[in-house]
Amino acid sequence: MKLFAHQLRSEQLLYWRSRELAFFTFLFPVMLFVLLDSVYGDDVIKGEHVKASAYLLAGMLGYGVASTAFAGLAIVLVLRRESGILKRVRATPLPPATYLVAVILSTVIVFAIEAAALIILARLVFDVKLATQWPSLVLALLLGALSFAALGIALTAPIRSGEGSSAVVNAIYLPMAFLSGSFVSPHEYPRFLEVIAEILPLTYFIRLMRDVVLRNHTIWSSWESAVVVAAWGVCGLVLAVRSFRWAPREG
Amino acid sequence: MPAITVTDLHKSYGAYEALRGIDFEIETGEVFGLLGPNGAGKTSTVEILEGYRRRDGGTVSVLGEDPELAGLDWRQRIGVVLQSGALYQNLTVLESLELFAGYYERPGHVDDVIELVGLAEKRDARVRTLSGGQKRRLDLALGLIGNPEVLFLDEPTTGFDPAARRAAWNVIRSLRTLGKTILLTTHYLDEAEQLSDRVAVLREGTIVAIGRPAELSGAAPATEIRYQLNGEDVLVSTHEPTRVLHELTSEALAEGRELEGLSVRRPTLEEIYLALTEERGE
Numbered sequence: 001m002k003l004f005a006h007q008l009r010s011e012q013l014l015y016w017r018s019r020e021l022a023f024f025t026f027l028f029p030v031m032l033f034v035l036l037d038s039v040y041g042d043d044v045i046k047g048e049h050v051k052a053s054a055y056l057l058a059g060m061l062g063y064g065v066a067s068t069a070f071a072g073l074a075i076v077l078v079l080r081r082e083s084g085i086l087k088r089v090r091a092t093p094l095p096p097a098t099y100l101v102a103v104i105l106s107t108v109i110v111f112a113i114e115a116a117a118l119i120i121l122a123r124l125v126f127d128v129k130l131a132t133q134w135p136s137l138v139l140a141l142l143l144g145a146l147s148f149a150a151l152g153i154a155l156t157a158p159i160r161s162g163e164g165s166s167a168v169v170n171a172i173y174l175p176m177a178f179l180s181g182s183f184v185s186p187h188e189y190p191r192f193l194e195v196i197a198e199i200l201p202l203t204y205f206i207r208l209m210r211d212v213v214l215r216n217h218t219i220w221s222s223w224e225s226a227v228v229v230a231a232w233g234v235c236g237l238v239l240a241v242r243s244f245r246w247a248p249r250e251g
Numbered sequence: 252m253p254a255i256t257v258t259d260l261h262k263s264y265g266a267y268e269a270l271r272g273i274d275f276e277i278e279t280g281e282v283f284g285l286l287g288p289n290g291a292g293k294t295s296t297v298e299i300l301e302g303y304r305r306r307d308g309g310t311v312s313v314l315g316e317d318p319e320l321a322g323l324d325w326r327q328r329i330g331v332v333l334q335s336g337a338l339y340q341n342l343t344v345l346e347s348l349e350l351f352a353g354y355y356e357r358p359g360h361v362d363d364v365i366e367l368v369g370l371a372e373k374r375d376a377r378v379r380t381l382s383g384g385q386k387r388r389l390d391l392a393l394g395l396i397g398n399p400e401v402l403f404l405d406e407p408t409t410g411f412d413p414a415a416r417r418a419a420w421n422v423i424r425s426l427r428t429l430g431k432t433i434l435l436t437t438h439y440l441d442e443a444e445q446l447s448d449r450v451a452v453l454r455e456g457t458i459v460a461i462g463r464p465a466e467l468s469g470a471a472p473a474t475e476i477r478y479q480l481n482g483e484d485v486l487v488s489t490h491e492p493t494r495v496l497h498e499l500t501s502e503a504l505a506e507g508r509e510l511e512g513l514s515v516r517r518p519t520l521e522e523i524y525l526a527l528t529e530e531r532g533e
Contacts, residue, residue: 003354006353006354010353013342017342080337083337084336087333088333088336088393090303091303091326091329091331091333092326092354093326093355095323
């Protein structure tokens with residue numbers, strides 16, 4: 001437990017010290033929210049009686065989980081693996097599971113702060129009317145963060161080099177965020193894109209966010225979306241456990 | 252009891268036999284150098300002893316345990332400095348050491364270790380601002396911070412300038428006085444000679460010579476005696492330099508000649524090493 005707290009503290013220090021990482025995974029979604037909301041926030045979503053601001057908040061919570069827990073975590077772990085830091089950690093008496101759980105929890109903490117920032121901004125600056133089941137929101141955010149973290153760790157295995165990690169991760173998570181409706185509602189997409197969107201875990205996470213943050217649903221009344229997110233998370237976990245590597249590729 | 256025992260160690264990568272049955276023992280408190288060209292099997296050997304790689308045959312014991320099966324308690328007692336040491340670039344020297352010190356039950360004192368590797372002036376500098384040599388010394392410090400009984404150093408000074416190498420050697424010498432058992436790999440002869448109590452020379456996965464650096468020079472190429480006779484260079488290679496030299500000088504004295512340009516050279520460890528490690532058939 002002392003070891004775990006030590007590692008968690010260190011991970012927080014490492015995250016906030018790394019300005020590039022903190023910018024792209026933490027600050028960028030917040031900035032994007034402010035930008036998009038300033039431009040499109042007053043539009044009205046077709047077939048719904050809510051401002052686009054409200055939709056954007058749910059979308060940005062989704063984008064935030066994808067950028068922090070999925071993309072950020074995958075990039076950090078690939079860089080640490082390929083530079084040999086993971087190998088060095090394995091030479092110490094720190095249990096590997098303690099290390100990984102601390103890394104994941106540290107990501108969850110970052111995402112929690114990000115989600116809080118987005119919600120406060122939405123409420124105070126953009127006047128979004130929240131109808132939120134708070135305990136369900138916390139549960140849903142945690143479910144999303146853990147599921148996407150598992151997927152992020154699973155993604156590290158096929159990535160071959162530290163240099164390529166950002167490129168590969170961006171090529172996956174940016175289209176996913178777009179298709180899943182992080183930036184607008186997916187109902188406006190052509191049919192074939194909608195079909196793809198119907199598979200993506202982020203689509204379901206964002207749907208869950210809309211239900212829980214804006215429509216006063218509980219996580220239980222929107223259980224279909226929650227189950228899909230969790231199922232993706234379990235798949236990610238199984239893949240991560242089976243394929244995770246500690247050592248860099250042999251030169 | 253020896254700190255490290257290696258018996259008939261084998262390792263293959265696909266069809267390539269990296270280690271073809273090597274044996275050695277390292278006593279507690281000994282500094283043992285594993286010397287050889289790139290690809291001779293040094294890193295394979297060390298990484299098997301560190302528990303990173305599985306062996307294909309033979310037995311290995313480090314502090315009485317098989318590294319493949321040893322647990323985290325065993326890791327409390329060993330220190331590892333990898334060939335390419337990775338560091339957290341955004342931490343300071345002090346923070347890096349505090350982070351790793353936290354993993355051990357009985358870590359060394361952080362400031363003492365910083366002092367030992369000569370980074371006191373850089374204590375609060377970010378790792379990314381350090382020079383290559385300073386980063387390597389931090390690597391060494393991270394290997395030492397757990398206060399290990401056995402320390403593995405894989406090519407600790409590769410890429411250093413001469414001054415940085417001498418500084419690193421002094422650090423390693425001071426570790427010896429602390430009674431640590433050290434396994435050092437290097438492809439620098441002078442390094443092995445300067446630091447090691449004993450050296451094993453590795454070539455193509457086999458140990459071709461093992462012993463104290465001074466003994467190794469007795470094992471191989473002959474002493475060279477050169478002089479000039481009627482303007483021509485003469486070279487005599489011999490394993491009995493005393494007798495040959497005595498004959499030469501007696502003869503010259505009797506004939507009232509001078510042996511122009513007389514020189515006697517013992518082979519350097521460099522030449523011995525080259526003779527031991529050169530390709531077969533050459």
